Amino acid sequence: MKLDVIVIDDSSINLVLTSHLIHKFEGCITSEFNNPKQALEWCFEHVPDLVIVDFMMPEMDGIEFIRRFRALPERADIPVLMVTANDQIEIRHRALEAGANDFLNKPIDKIEFAARVRNMLSLRRSQRKLLDQAAWLSEEVKLATNEILARERETIIRLSKAADSRDPETGAHILRMSHFCKLIASHIGVSEENQQILLDAAPMHDVGKVGIPDNILLKPGRLDPTEFDIMKQHSFLGYEILNGSESVILKAAAEIALSHHEKFDGSGYPFGLVGDKIPLFARICAVADVFDALTSERPYKKAWPDDQAIAYLREGRGKHFDPMCVDVFLENWDEVMEIRNRFKD
Template identity: 60%
Template sequence: MPYQIVIVDDTQVNLILFDALVKRLGDAQSAVFSDAQEGLRWAQEHPFDLLIVDYMMPELDGIEFIRLLRARPGREDIPILMITANDQKQVRYQALEVGATDFLTKPIDKTEFLARARNLLQLGDHRRKLADRAQWLAEEVQKATGEIVARERETVFRLSKAAEYRDPETGGHILRMAHYSELIARELGCSTQEQEVLRDAAPMHDIGKVGIADHILLKPGRLTPEEFEVMQHHAAIGYEILSHSASRVLQLGAEIALSHHEKYDGSGYPKRLHGEDIPLFGRIVAVADVFDALTSERPYKKAWPLDTATQFLRNGSGKHFDPRCVDAFFAGWDTVMTIRERFQDQA
C-alpha cells in the first residue's frame, strides 16, 4: 500500500512542486490542499503517513495547524515536515514545541527534500512496528495473566469447597453469595477490578470453619453460649489461614473472613467494629451471605420465603447491615433473582 502524504500550502506553485517531488519518492501518493482549514479537516479524519505544511498561510498558519492536528487522538506521532524561511528561527522553535518533526527552508532543495521525506516515512514505519510489537506484548502478557488468574480462581474455589465437607452449606451458596457481593459492589460504584476481586475472594468467607470441632459445627440445634463463643473463632481462623499469602485475592479473603460477621451497630464479632470501621467488602459480604443463608434450605432448617428474608434485611439496615449495602442489593433485585435461579443447589 503506497504512502499517503498530505501537502498543505496556500501557494499553487509550491503545491505543484511538492506533488511532483512526492511522485519521485516512488511508492507514495499525495493529497494537496491550498486551503489550510480544508487540509486540517482532511488530516483529522483520514489516515496518512507524512504531513508537509507551510508556515506562512492566511487564517491558519503552520504552527496553529500542527497544534490542532496533534490534539486529535491518533495524530500524536505522525511525522510532520514544516516549510519555513531561513530567517525564521523563532518560528522553528515554536513549531518544535507544538509537535513539528523536521524542517525544510526555502528555497527547497530537491535532494534534501527527498532525503528528509524518506527519513520521516521510515521513522513512521519504525514507530508503527514498535507500536504493533508493544500491542503484541501487551496481548501476550494479558493472556499469561489471564491463565494465572484462572488458576488462582480455581484454587480459591476448591479451597472454599473444602469447607463444605465440614459445613452443611453448599457450592451453590458459595457461587450465589459471591455474585450477590459482586452485584452490591457494582451498585455502590466500585471499579470493575474491585468487583471481580471481591467475587473471587468472597467464597472464602467461612474457610475458618475447618478449624471448628464437628460437634459444634454440625450441631442441628441452637448452640449454647459457650459453643457459640467457640464458633466465633472461625473468623480469626479464616484470617490466619489466608492473611500471609502474597495473593491479592487471598489477602482480601482474609479481610472478609475476619470482618463479615461484624455488625453495623457494633454488636458483631470478633472485634465489635462499628459502622464504616468495618471494611467495605466485609459489609458487602454480610448482606450477600445472610440473604442467601436465609433463603437456602439446610438439613437443620427450611428456606425462608423471599418476602420474609427481604424484610429481615430491611429491618437490619443500620443495625446488622450497612444501609448503603442493603439499598445497593435491592437496587439490583432483578439481577439477584437471575443469580438465584442460575446457581441453584443440586439435589
C-alpha cells in the same frame, strides 16, 4: 508497512508535484489538501505518518497549522516537514518552536526532497515498530496476567469447595452469595476492578470452617455457648489460612473471612466493630450471606419465604446490617432474582 503522508499547500500545482514525488517511495499513500482547516479536520480522525505543509497559506499559515496539529492527541511525535520560500531565520525559529522537524526551500530540489523525506519516513517506521512492539508486549503481559488470575480464581474456588464439603451449604450458595456481593457493590460506587476482586474473594468467607469439628459444624440443633465459641473461631481460622499472601484477592478474602460476622451495631464477632469500622467488603458480604442462607434449604431447616427474609433484613437494618447495603439489595430485587435463578442448587 503502509505510510500515510498528508500534503497541505494552497497551490494545486505544488500538491500534484509533491504527491508525485511521495509516490516514488514504496508503501506511501498521500492525502492532499489546499485548505489547512480541512487538513486539520482530517487529522482529527486520522494519524498521518508524515506531514508536509507549506508556510504561506490564506486563513492559516503553516506555523499555526503545525501548532494546532501538535495539540491533537498522539500527534506530538509525527514528523513534520515545512516547505517555504521564505528564508528568514525568525520564521524558522517560530516553526521549530511550533513543532516542525525539518525545512525545504522553494523551489523544491528533487534530490534534497528525496533525502529529507526518506530520513523522516525512516524515523516514522522506527516509531511505528516501537509502538507495535510496545502494544504486543502489553498484550502479552495482559494475557499472562489473565492466565495467572484464572489459576488463582480456580485455586480459590477449589479451596472454597473444600470448605463446603464439610458444610451442609451447597456450592451454589457461594456463587449466589458472591454475585449478590457484586450486585451490592456495583450500586454503591465500588469501582469495577474492586467489584471483581469482591466477586472472586467472597466465596472464601467461610473457608475457616475446615478447622471446626464435625460434631459442631454439622450439629442440626442450636449450639450451646461453648460450642458457639468454638464455631466463632472459624473467622480467625479463615483469616490465618488466607493472610500473608501478595494476592489482592486473597488479601480481600482474609479481611472478609475475619469480619463478615461483625454487626453494624457492634454486637458481632470477633472484635465487636461498629459501623464503618467494619470493612466495606465484610458489610456487603453480611447482607448477601445471611439472605442466601435464610432462603436456602438445608438438611436441618426449610428455606424461608422471600417476604420473611426481606423482613429480617429490614429489621436488622442498622443493627446487624449496614443500612446502605440492605437498601441497595432490596431496591434491585429483579437483579437479586436473576442471580438466584441463574445459580440454583
